[in-house]
């Protein structure tokens with residue numbers, strides 16, 4: 568009997584499986600994180616069959632360029648067929664918590680350019696209700712305390728500033744604990760309006776249309 572696949576092996580599996588969703592000749596939207604790193608490494612093998620990438624972070628840009636994959640300025644791109652990214656949690660509707668790697672703002676911007684969000688994740692990320700993973704929220708530094716108070720008052724969430732973290736955009740990340748996000752659409756819509764909030768790490772409006780989930784029995788495609 569073979570040993571169960573490790574989390575890293577599951578990430579590599581779904582990173583490679585995502586190649587099947589890349590549209591030949593197109594520009595690919597590329598997320599951020601350790602699962603996406605596996606995708607980028609696999610994408611390098613077919614780099615001559617794509618027109619380039621739009622990237623969601625400095626880290627992913629560097630990895631793409633190291634493979635010789637051209638990275639385009641998002642302002643020069645109007646529409647892309649797919650955006651491929653990981654998640655910290657994903658529910659049965661494809662709504663996600665993202666931002667564990669602090670790249671949530673650029674991730675949402677690139678996701679917004681895409682026809683379809685393809686989520687790649689190992690099965691530990693699948694949840695019934697979002698919120699066990701602390702919700703990342705990118706905030707302008709001067710709004711951090713007020714946004715933290717708002718999460719407490721509105722949802723009973725305990726927000727702390729992520730230590731030692733400045734985003735690619737020069738902002739702070741709040742991690743909000745103790746949430747039960749039963750209505751991700753409503754919470755995303757409300758918290759996005761609070762002054763000083765740059766991006767809430769709930770991806771409900773920009774939820775995944777397909778999730779490639781790495782499981783002990785292989786890659787499951789959830790739609």
Ligand code: 5RP
Pocket residue numbers: 598599600601602603652653654655664665666667668669670671674
């Ligand atoms: C980065 C993200 C990542 O997609 C998320 O944190 C998952 O990362 P990993 O694939 O390393 O588990 O949202 O901001």
